[in-house]
Amino acid sequence: VVCRQLGCGSASGAFSALERFGVGDGLVSLARVDCRGHEATLWDCEIRGWGPYNSSIHDLDTAVVCQGFSRLVGGDGACAGRLEVRQGRAWLGVCEEQVDMKVAQVVCRELGCGEALGIAGSGRFGAGSGSLWDGGLRCNGSEPLLSACARRPAPRQGCSGPAGVICSSYTGFRLGNGSSGCSGRVEAAVRGTWGSVCASEWQLPDAHVLCRHLGCGRAVSVPAGGSLGSGEGPLRPDAFGCRGSERHPGECPVAVLGKPPCAPGNAAAVLCSG
Template sequence: MAGILQNLLQFNLIPCAQSFHALVVSYPCVLYDGTWGTVCDDGWDLSEAAVVCREIGCGDAIEVKSSAYFGEGSGQIWMDNVNCSGNESALSKCEYHELELNDCNHSEDAGVICQSVMRLVEGFDDCSGRVEVLHNGKWGTVCDYKWDGSDGAVVCKEMGCGNIKVLTYGAYFGATSGQIWMGNVNCNGEEASLSTCAIQGWGTHNCFFAEHAGVICGLPVRLVNGNSFCSGRVEVLHDGQWGTVSDDGWNLTDAAVVCRELGCGDVITAKGGAYFGQGSGPVWMNSVDCVGKESSLIQCNIAHWQHNNLDHLHDAGVICSGLPEKKACKKM
């Protein structure tokens, strides 16, 4: 049983738009031992659904679905009689019947409909814009008074958008005359959601019209020229410019950090020799040495940034296992 419990840490969920169920590839599904499978609807209720929505960064659970509402899955049914308190950080941490030991078929696949409680509006992309939060069924803005990097970091993390790059104030992303829900926001940066940060009180603030908090977020790592979001040439953002990573010393440990940072599951292969084509611009990183626990590739050990004596014939790449659609539920 100890081996099973260790492997449970490898569960992943994949969201699709704003409606979800445990169906392979297109919808949230459970990954165990390299195989995707579904969740049985026995005992499935809002507590379990809330954990799913929170784990995939899609806000609150507003409706539970059962009886293969989103269509029948295929393959394994990994979880049955799931019992969550509702506070777990992942579905795999809830109680459930042992893997494969269930009396279900795919006509009983579980599902959920989530609703995000935060959105970024009028930005350049899904990861920038005016911050708006949903409270009492109504969307409203966040007062920019004392808006700082810790607050912005929580927003970017909650939206699945990586690190905070720029804080914005006033009407940078346009003005709206609606409700101002949050004022004097005071996050420590470790919160999973902006709604759990300290505030004056819902609807209490020191702002006037067009004093809106906003963010521009961005992951400092991307995969380019692959056949999916989760494969390609590794590129890092440094000093405002994208550049590549040399394959000198590039291994599975380094590649695993990239896959995890991008929400792409486990590493399958670490590639070298410009497998995904030659990049352009600077070769930012060489002789990368990760221990494997870093949250971002840029936290791994390197000698220094930029290597002018290297060419792009040795650009590093990676193929990861995941097929994420992490931002699908963020589009409003």
């Protein structure tokens, strides 16, 4: 109930606040709360013992850890797979008919992934347990969590099967160790962790897309790998296959290089016109 009221999805656990988050302070507001789990707010639950209590004892303070409403399973990582939503303790698939690109955008944002790249049919990531959610969603695409989207009744027509969502794993791009903001070593963030991009398959069309994304015009040249150092963090063994028209490299097809994936220090670089 607390997680739903705060717009934080569902609860993954309830804990002793002392063990999980340390000693609290201030007044104790509620002594005992009994919820069935379906209430919209905490105040709708049965409360026995309204405070505030002028107590300095916080040994019995409680804590809640919330989790998102959605997950992607059956894919190669956390940013692509069959879309499932949490209902109580169960994870249920979502019908293809209920998922559009706006829903996909919210799912990708909630999971800490990059842009939504596409929606996959039920055959792409398997059927899972076969259990499907009987609800519907209406998102405008800007919500921080799927649980913040409006709900709509389940469709009357049949369900074709569970939908899949494909997000970019890249959440940011930048140029490092250059003479300006428009030249430097190519660095990419995957779910918040920055690392350099391998130069083995980094080509001029990839550089054009990156320069345009950074507001730096077109790519002038692609210097030799490692010419601007290797940087900190992992050296990402990904090969971008940009055509040149994408808004940013996260929209380009990506393939993982073979083994050995990338020679140490062989980080890509680019010089843009801006």
